[in-house]
Amino acid sequence: MYLEQIELQNFKNYASLSLHFTPGIQALVGENGSGKTNLLDAIHYLSLTKSAFNPIDQQNIRHHEGYFTIKGVFKRENSPETVFCGYEKARKKIIRHNELTYEKVSQHIGRFPVVMIAPQDQDLILEGSEARRRFFDSVIAQIDAEYLQNLLHYQYYLQQRNALLKTYYEQRQWDEDLCQTYDAGMLHFGQKIYARRQHFLQDFQPFFQSQYQQLAGQKESPQLSYHSDFGQTDIAQAFIKAREADQRLQRTTVGIHRDDFIFQLESYPLKKFGSQGQQKSYLLALKLAQFAIVRQELALKPILLLDDIFDKLDDARMQALVEMVSQQTFGQIFLTDARPERSLSVLAALNTEKQMFFIQQGKLNKTQIF
Amino acid sequence: MQVFASKLIENAVQEIAKLPGIGSKTALRLVLHLLKQNETTTLALTEALRRLRQDIQYCRHCHFIADAPECSICLARHRDRSLVCVVESPQDVMAVENTAQYQGLYHVLGGVISPMAGVSPSDLKIDTLVERVQKSECKEVIFALSPTMEGDTTTFYITKKLRDFPLKISTIARGVPIGSELEYADEITLGRSILTRTSYE
Numbered sequence: 001m002y003l004e005q006i007e008l009q010n011f012k013n014y015a016s017l018s019l020h021f022t023p024g025i026q027a028l029v030g031e032n033g034s035g036k037t038n039l040l041d042a043i044h045y046l047s048l049t050k051s052a053f054n055p056i057d058q059q060n061i062r063h064h065e066g067y068f069t070i071k072g073v074f075k076r077e078n079s080p081e082t083v084f085c086g087y088e089k090a091r092k093k094i095i096r097h098n099e100l101t102y103e104k105v106s107q108h109i110g111r112f113p114v115v116m117i118a119p120q121d122q123d124l125i126l127e128g129s130e131a132r133r134r135f136f137d138s139v140i141a142q143i144d145a146e147y148l149q150n151l152l153h154y155q156y157y158l159q160q161r162n163a164l165l166k167t168y169y170e171q172r173q174w175d176e177d178l179c180q181t182y183d184a185g186m187l188h189f190g191q192k193i194y195a196r197r198q199h200f201l202q203d204f205q206p207f208f209q210s211q212y213q214q215l216a217g218q219k220e221s222p223q224l225s226y227h228s229d230f231g232q233t234d235i236a237q238a239f240i241k242a243r244e245a246d247q248r249l250q251r252t253t254v255g256i257h258r259d260d261f262i263f264q265l266e267s268y269p270l271k272k273f274g275s276q277g278q279q280k281s282y283l284l285a286l287k288l289a290q291f292a293i294v295r296q297e298l299a300l301k302p303i304l305l306l307d308d309i310f311d312k313l314d315d316a317r318m319q320a321l322v323e324m325v326s327q328q329t330f331g332q333i334f335l336t337d338a339r340p341e342r343s344l345s346v347l348a349a350l351n352t353e354k355q356m357f358f359i360q361q362g363k364l365n366k367t368q369i370f
Numbered sequence: 371m372q373v374f375a376s377k378l379i380e381n382a383v384q385e386i387a388k389l390p391g392i393g394s395k396t397a398l399r400l401v402l403h404l405l406k407q408n409e410t411t412t413l414a415l416t417e418a419l420r421r422l423r424q425d426i427q428y429c430r431h432c433h434f435i436a437d438a439p440e441c442s443i444c445l446a447r448h449r450d451r452s453l454v455c456v457v458e459s460p461q462d463v464m465a466v467e468n469t470a471q472y473q474g475l476y477h478v479l480g481g482v483i484s485p486m487a488g489v490s491p492s493d494l495k496i497d498t499l500v501e502r503v504q505k506s507e508c509k510e511v512i513f514a515l516s517p518t519m520e521g522d523t524t525t526f527y528i529t530k531k532l533r534d535f536p537l538k539i540s541t542i543a544r545g546v547p548i549g550s551e552l553e554y555a556d557e558i559t560l561g562r563s564i565l566t567r568t569s570y571e
Contacts, residue, residue, distance in 0.1 A: 156519050163485035178483065178491055181527045 001112065001300050002332035003043060004080065005073040010062040011045075012038040013362040023075075024353030025325070025333045029340040035362045036336035040116065040305045043334060046072040046083045047114040047303070048138070049095050049105050057087045074112055076300075083112065106149075110142045113298060115291045118307035121283045125271050129260035136261060139290050140200050143297040150192045157185035158257055165250045174247070183239045190256040194230035197259065201226045207289035215288075215320050216281040223264040224286075229254045281317065291330070301331030310337055310346065318346065326350050344370065374398075431502065433478040433495050435460050443467075443476060450474045452509040456499065456528065458482055458516060466514060474512070477502065482520040483527060491527065500531050510538040517544055543568075 002023040008014045013035045028036040037053075044052040051060050061068045067088040074081045084096040095102050102108055123131050141148045161182035168174055205224065212222045232238050235254075242254045263270040265278055274282065294302050313321065325333065326349075337343040340356065347354055348370070358365040374380040379401055386397035404412045428434070429441035436442065443449065443463075453474025457463055463476050479494045503511060511532060515521035529539055545563035546555045 153519070160485050160523070164490075167485055167488075167490060173492075175491055177530045178485075178527055181523055181530065184526065185523070 001074060001076045001303075003046070003072055003112075003303060004075045006039075006042060006046075007069075007071040008039075008042055009067075009069045010065040011042055011068040011070055012060055012062060014038065014042075015062060015362060017362070017364060019357065019364065021332070022353045022355055023332050025335070025347060025350070025355070027340075027343045027347065027354065027356045028334065028336045028359055029338070029343060029356060030359035030365075032338055034359045036338075036359055037118075037307050038362075039359070040118075040307055040334055040336060042070050043072070043303065043305060044114055044116055045070050045085055047112045049085060049093070049108055052116055052118065053120065057093055058089060061087070061089065072112075081112075083108075106145070109148065110145065110298065113142050113294050113300070113302035114305055115287055115294065115302045116305040116307065117284065117287045117309060118305075119311075121287065122279065124283060124286070125263060125274075125279055129258070132261040132263075133257075133259055135286075136197065136200070139204075139294070140196060142294055144196065147193070147196055150189050150196070154186060154189040154193060154256060157182050157189065158252055158255065161186065162251050165246055165252070168247055169250045179243075183236070186252075186255055187236055187239070190230055190235075193256045194228050194259075197226060197228070201261075204289055204293055207292040208285055211288040211292070212281060212285035214324070215284055215317050216278070220278065221266060222270075222282055222285070223262075223267065225262045225264070226259070227262055228256060228259040230256060230259075277314065277317075280313065284313075284317065284321075288324075304330050304333045306333065306335040308336055308338075310339075310342055322346060322350065325352065432476045433480065433498070434463050434476055448473070451507050453512065454499075454503060454506075454508050454510070455512045455514050456525075457514050458521070462514065474510075475508075479515075479524070482515060482518075482524045484520045484523075494524075496528060496531065499528065503532065503535060503537060508537065510540060513539070513541040515541075 003021055005018070005020050008017045010016075013033075017039075019039075028039055030036050041051050041053060044050075051057075054060055067086065069084065069086045071085075072083045074083065082096075082098055084099075085093065087093040093105075095105050095108055097108060097111070124135055137147075137151060141151075161179065164175070164179060164182065201224070208224055209222070212220070229235060229238060238254050242252075245253050263282060265274050265282070268274075270279060270282055291302055291304065309321075310318065324330065335343070340358070343356065354370050356368045356370060358368070374383065379398075382401045383394055383397045386392060386400055387394045392400075404415070425437070427436050427439060429436045429444055430439050431444045432441060434441045434443060450473045453472075454477050455466060455472060455474055456477045456479060457466065458479055458481060460478055463478060466472050466476070477495065477499050479496065479499075481489050481494050483489055483491055483494065499511075502508070513525045513528070515525055525541060532539060544559065544566070546552060546560060552560070
């Protein structure tokens, strides 16, 4: 599966753009602010029906315009499939697959998988547990449609329960039966989510380990572990035990919404003790493992989106990555670079189909096949 | 804002446009229609509405709409008093009645529980239901609430309240609508109806 064509209208800094791609490497080059990353984001949008950087669609419209559209033509086993995403101010966004509008946007997730590697990835290490949950949730959702439904159901019970705790705080009337009703919902769906996350991590682990070894060599051992309140022996009891704290804080303090994924290197927290380079290797290994597991589960190669990757990597890691590319590990690759000559020299040695797009202020300047 | 020739018309239009499903254009059409008719037509309408508002009562047993302290269903001799069907609104009573398949009594909750929407159990007629099944000859409570998460939560909650009484508790079946095509049924409903299939007799 690969993206053959993309058409943008009023998306971010593009007024109107139409590009054709080949199944190989597509390098997008141009100065800072020219719109390279926005183009990657448009591809991300086609796959996951949202921007990788800004969840507010209104702000993804080009300044002074009222709507944006993104149209993509994917090729899967030689037959074209079109995906259309459109958003108009104050309207619901529309996602169409082969001219048909989806009833639920969630049906689209996983059909055209992408893996994006961007400078923002370091939020996974630096930010709180929510960023890590979001990352793993989005990977699992790409390979398991039911997972997303379970998450939504869990979220519903959590919100109702928190609303109940707030009303209690204001009115001082406690309804234990109602709280237990929401506990039961959270326990039911929480258990499913817990089991899926645990199972996923078991599958994910070997991919992650081997990617890290390839990038950084045998000398370091990274650890990735999953921590959840649901790991306790009696989680139902834990909900009851937290009752008083919940009432005081007006929110639910136990549950799957507080899970965390722990990143460590030689048993020490990566955030505090990992060097810049080690952190980069860790993140890259996470993303490449994501690529590997999606490829295995869906039996197709996700499109790889590499944003400013050359700035992030030293020569050794770059070499490791280029080697993986040359071994046909990946399918179609989009990458951005502010320095065309660097991309040319890195990619020149590769025996893959390559195209370079020179982008200037939201317009295509020229195309070069090399 | 539309300009009306008369303040009287404007007032009437504004009042009628407050009704669900009626915009100001339709309201104006209705008002002009009433003016064209005899005066008695309008007075009959206002009188009917006034009496509706002032005289309507809610049944003291089941909270269904009634003209007297007890509704016609609760008063009917032939109905099976061992069955109570729990519904959200008076419309739901009418919907079940229209099936002509049910001969028991009802209980109208007046809504479903949702703390997010500001509806707590005390806003609904749950206490009277618990009291009622305790004191009456009720043997089975049938939940006929909408198959939404709020509906399911409400069923679960009330079931908790009723657990100490010797009652049979049931909910209406969920499945594929009769006369529809299987291939067009939504996945969740179809999946559920496979899981809760009934044996063929």
